[in-house]
Amino acid sequence: MENLKRIIRPGRGLLPLLVSCCLLGSSWALNAAALKVVTTTTMISDAIQQIGGQRVDVEGLMGAGVDPHLYKPAASDVIKLSKAKIIFYNGLMLEGKMADLFSRLSRQGKPIYAVADSIDTSKLIKPEDTQGHWDPHVWGDPVLWIECVQNMTQALVRHDPDGAATYTSNSKKYIQRLKDLNAWGQKNMAKVSKDQRILITSHDAFNYFGNAFGFQVVGVQGISTVSEAPLADIINIVDFIKEKKIPAIFVESSVSPATIKRISEDSGAKIGGELFSDALGTKGKMESFDGEKYDLGTYEGWIGHNIATIVSSMAQD
Numbered sequence: 001m002e003n004l005k006r007i008i009r010p011g012r013g014l015l016p017l018l019v020s021c022c023l024l025g026s027s028w029a030l031n032a033a034a035l036k037v038v039t040t041t042t043m044i045s046d047a048i049q050q051i052g053g054q055r056v057d058v059e060g061l062m063g064a065g066v067d068p069h070l071y072k073p074a075a076s077d078v079i080k081l082s083k084a085k086i087i088f089y090n091g092l093m094l095e096g097k098m099a100d101l102f103s104r105l106s107r108q109g110k111p112i113y114a115v116a117d118s119i120d121t122s123k124l125i126k127p128e129d130t131q132g133h134w135d136p137h138v139w140g141d142p143v144l145w146i147e148c149v150q151n152m153t154q155a156l157v158r159h160d161p162d163g164a165a166t167y168t169s170n171s172k173k174y175i176q177r178l179k180d181l182n183a184w185g186q187k188n189m190a191k192v193s194k195d196q197r198i199l200i201t202s203h204d205a206f207n208y209f210g211n212a213f214g215f216q217v218v219g220v221q222g223i224s225t226v227s228e229a230p231l232a233d234i235i236n237i238v239d240f241i242k243e244k245k246i247p248a249i250f251v252e253s254s255v256s257p258a259t260i261k262r263i264s265e266d267s268g269a270k271i272g273g274e275l276f277s278d279a280l281g282t283k284g285k286m287e288s289f290d291g292e293k294y295d296l297g298t299y300e301g302w303i304g305h306n307i308a309t310i311v312s313s314m315a316q317d
């Protein structure tokens, strides 16, 4: 079943690529002929690289630590997007300030995919304070992210049928790694006592993550980072932390830590560390925890680091 939301069906683009590849026939030509993919978030960039390997040339617009809610496309981004053979973005209004640009590209006939838009709405979360919008942070749940990986794989196969075997094989191996990582995460998060499985962070990026790993989630700034937390909310959260005796709260890599620092001072809960929320970490920086080793610039590093940070500061030995 084809479940990826397709904005537009392109009629051309791949043929010149294949011709130049066949005529030149060298490894240089193969690289030059790699499918030019432009992505928004670092999570999507990583997934496309894992699925596509050498067949794709991935250009991610947002780097490590970049907040996609606030990201405004630069003139150079518009050029990159117009040169792309295929574009992937998260959707569900995560990239709120790029919506007009995406619809313009779509009208121009550019193949452009919102990887999260095709997830069955029964699996999506609609928080109370979001004026009816779905929560876009679907990568927090490895099972939902695997669905997005499958969607991306289908789109790559459709645009580059000669690479079908490569994409399918890479995708299968990658999905197995994500399943193993999820099982490892479940095992570790179970070390935090049941009545303290409450995750307090800057903004509501962790609803899916919390669902996946059995944590209640409280984000002090709400679903987007656009507005600051009101004072009354801060006071309520301080009282809540004291009442539940929550040992640690967390700052996020892509959001200012000021509010969380204040809540930490007022409540006595320590800052348990920095979680990755809407962006991956630095590529090539390795970390390990409980037998798992991961690159912080990958999605596996996103899950691994967050689990390690939470378990290290909240689990009782």
Ligand SMILES: [Zn+2]
Pocket: 069, 137, 203, 204, 205, 223, 224, 225, 277, 278
């Ligand atoms: Zn967010």
